[in-house]
Amino acid sequence: MLEQYFPNVCQIAGEIPTAIIDTLKMIFIPGVIAFLVGLVLAMSVVVSRKDGIKPNRILFNIVDLFINLFRSIPFVILIAVMASPTRLIMGTSIGVKGAYPALILGTIPFFARQIESAFREVDSGLIEASQAMGLSTWDIITRVYLRESVPSLVRAVTITLISLVGLTAIAGAIGAGGLGDMAIRYGYNRYMDDVTLVIVIIILIIVSLIQVIGDLIIKKTTH
């Protein structure tokens, strides 16, 4: 029966596990790196803004401009722009490895804004109370901002990882590998609709898993 309804899928079934692993790699490796960089950027924006705990107009303007600039570049174009630098850094501009720099750079601004809004949810009264208690800037960052915004941070991570799934598919379309690449090569170019269907289902499962796990952690960490 499987062969009747999914003739092409059976033919190329061997490629699916590798594609899944490639996609997961392209989600989580850039995800982790973009999270760390985004965290630092978001924190510097929140701390250095005019009503922040250490206002610094120069730092604020630079970081803010960087985030806005890269956020406004469409991802497909970013991949094109990044092709040469990627070859320089990674040694290749194709495959999973070639997709990392563009994925990271494309995710950082989005992540930074998400994390920034998580930090800004922390009550300003609480920040004032912390200053009144004699906490240093570093203490306020680590013990108040980071600690108090854990549920919002998890939400930011969930949203960003899911949007990263979309980016990996775009990257796949121009030779990065993974599920997106398969959907284009077989489903689109060779009219193998059953392959497209199976890939859609797999991606749906990945997205759902990220969402469910994210929601679970949010629930566990919210008091």
Add this chain to the structure above:
Amino acid sequence: MDMIRLEHVSKTFTSKHGSVEALKDVSLTIEKGKIFGIIGYSGAGKSTLIRCMNLLERPSAGKVWVDGEDLMTLNAKQLREKRRKMGMIFQHFNLLRQRNVFDNVAFPLKHEKLSKQQVETKVNDLLALVGLADKKYAYPSQLSGGQKQRVAIARALACDPSVLLCDEATSALDPQITHSILALLKDINRKTGITIVIITHEMAVIKEICDEVAVMENGVIVETGSIVDIFAKPKEKMTQDFVNMAASVNRIYTLIEEGNPLTELKSGETMAMLRYNADNTSQALISKISREYGVDSNIIFGNIEVLKDKPIGSLVVVFSGSSVGITHAMQCLHEKGVEVEVIRSC
């Protein structure tokens, strides 16, 4: 001895829309161990004033002395250390939502170099002091407003401060809970001798626990004095307004406006407000004027408080008798130190 001394403190906020003088040359001395109240309407500058006491707001000019140290000369690290010795509580409690009660109270203890055991003992003692020993593992979201403020008080006291600053600490609480929080603050003041500064817009709060009070308006302290003096002999209009508000005796004006039958006068009657201060309330003045001038006094509204063990308050009375008698009676009361204000006569 002075605990807090502000010398010619001014604070100007500048923005695109111009500048606002929140504090204008404010000088203030708060003695050690006292409960000091600062009252004013919103926008009077009282929140800015209390924030100047721990430099959450840095004055544009002037000096801030706390416990013999000029805060303006401290560097960032010294200021942080100083702030640890100054507790502060707020209108909206400002607890850490992701930490339970125990961790909230232990929060400021991180730099105190205490062992885990010492922290445990300390926090347990503080929670016992504020009456929340059984809520140790609850999260702020599970507590009522009054309980949250108790946690905030315990947290503010964690580093054994010499001063406790209260910024509208009871304004978000209902009267009954306010009463219990104030009682707790008074109790802590007695037990530890901590100096407490209270900012509020409610005279009832001042009346309940303060030793001394300053009245603020438009960034200036218009009047300051012991609570008994302020209530008995308010000099400034603003102070009188606050005193009347607390005394509820001002309701008489509302009643007159509404045409309440209680306020209707017969011919020859005079309605007057009598303000008693501590020295004369115990004298039998009402019966004295009845005997000597043949003036009957019908008390229609009254409010006598005991402040610092002295009775203080106001009565609204309707005098009836001959007009000469009434005039003499009012003169007699005035001589005895009772302020007489004729509300209306017929």
